[in-house]
Amino acid sequence: MTFSLLNASLLAFTALIAVPVLAHLFAKARPREFLFPSLQWLRQVERKTTNLRKPKDWLLLLLRTLAVAAIVAAFLQPLLFSGAQLTAANARKTLVLVVDRSASMGFVEQGQSRFVRATAQAEDILKGAGSQTLANIVWLDAVPDPEFPDPAVNVNALRDSLRRAQVTQEPGEVSESVRIALEQLGRGEGAKELYVISDFQSSAWKNVTLSIPPNVKLLTLPVATTEASNAALTSLVVQPERPVSGTEARVLCRVRNFSAAEAKTTVQLAFAETRQSRGITLPPWGEGVAEFRVPCGAACLQSLAASLPEDAFPADDRRFASIEIRENWRVVSEGPPQDASLLLWQRALASFGWLDLKSTAPDPEVRLAVHAAPDRAAELRSAAERGATVICQPGEDWSGSAWMAFWNAGSKDAALRAEQLNRDKDKPWTMQTAQEDHSLWQVFRSGEFGDPAAGNLWRRLHLKLADDQILLRYADGVPALAVQRAGKGWLLLWNIELDETMSDRVQQSSFLVLLGELLLHHGESGVSTALRQFIPPQTLFWQPGVPLAVDQVRLNDDAGRELAALHDAAQSPPVFRAREMLPPGNYRWMLDGQAAERASVNFPADAESDLRTLDPASLGIGKSLTLSAAAALAAQRDGLPLWPWCVAIAVLALLLESLLARSAIRMQTT
Known part of the structure; x- marks a missing residue:
């Protein structure tokens, strides 16, 4: 907080403050009247004598001195500056406004969005700019950029851009916007002033560290007015x-x-x-x-x-x-023709209307191998790497090199050993789920579709696998169902006996549900590499995979409106992309009038939906203004005039002095 005097040349008049003190100290004492003629000579002496005395009425002295001091101060015209004093409007200076237009600024408070309030405050600042002021605006969004290449005196154009501007659906890059603003100030002349107008969203600002040069005066104007839900x-x-x-x-x-x-x-x-x-x-x-x-x-x-x-x-x-x-998935199965487990597998898969069982097919989506020959292990893994979902129920003869080739296991985990119990005498093995948070178990959590681990088994393979691959395990830890990613496809180990003489698994209500969910969750064979989900600041694009003529491709929104798109032939194959960031919605890439690809743009909820704000004063730099922009900036730039207060104090002091003097005279008369 600092003071300044408009009429500093009148400082010499502060000596007048001493007048009431001197008058009080050296005033003539009023002589008392004597009724005796013989003392007439004393009257003559007292008229010529000044009584130098100590002040007796300190309150009167204080009020008279205060009144004179206040009058003198009013002529000096003091100004109060509550923060950093800004350069006068008519002086040569450069000011840059960082205006936040990130998505959180779209929140509506008291019938007005934060962004509308921000642009209004920015207009107030530019309205007070003088003819010598160079100004510019830097927009705070995902890709901050200045309105002008360099600061300019065309303030009216900046005000027009504020009226046309709209809030974006993008997160904001705070550090980059401030860096650009400081770069703009470096290209200007005179004093440097930087204004940051934002809601100061906590998630965007809490980890920001700003380095402001000492010759730049920073002011922050928060526009959030309420706690947002x-x-x-x-x-x-x-x-x-x-x-x-x-x-x-x-x-x-x-x-x-x-x-x-x-x-x-x-x-x-x-x-x-x-x-x-x-x-x-x-x-x-x-x-x-x-x-x-x-x-x-x-x-x-x-x-x-x-x-x-x-x-x-x-x-x-x-x-x-x-x-x-x-389309329906093609399923090719292999194994001994009369194998009981294979026959049960084929019956189960045939019950799904979206699976087509084939005896042979080129690159089918699903391959099933039940007790297949060990020399098929490498080929089955190769099919998974090309994009197939491979379900394998190996036999004991897969121990060693065959298992290593199929599961890519180390030699110490390559041993497979068959185990069998007596169904009439021995207690069966039971299973339990592993990885409880796995999405495969989502459908079973309500209990409507039974227990995915239900069943009693008297035959299995004993083997070892990593815990993060196991989905079902036996009570003693032996894997029952495991999954492994292989190239573009999946390998599924099925160590659950289906032969009804050694298991009652197929009799459980959850069996078909588990099988269907297992295929749907791991049936992403041949997954398209096309990116169909975009979140700002990503720009929607499509890479068809084959060269296409520019006039063949159009970008439409879901309402059928055509949008501007660019053709990037520098990449191979060429890429088509939207000319600008698009708002959230569904979009279609049209090829010769037909929808060839779809894509979606979504709001950056992780970055922008938490609308809590922080106090810009916590940043530890600059001065935060909480009043209306016009009044607060006028106080910063022009100062708060104190002469009306001085006049009021003088009048009040004289009024009190008059009342006090009358009271004293009345008491003396009495």
């Missing part, structure tokens, strides 16, 4: 990612509550002609999952959308996804 759709997951025609896909919508109070909301799902809704209760600062089942029709690319009831921050109330529905 928000419910957000943070993810939309489809399982499996590429469902098969004729099956059902599971859709998981994760909703998070960004508030200290319990929240209730409804998740709505739109898929093809299907509309579903689920109510959900969210604990404070917690999350919940709404689960849907949707039927998958003919093979094609489909769009999916989930939504919440619109609130004060609608940007994160919707989520989008694109699903590729595939």
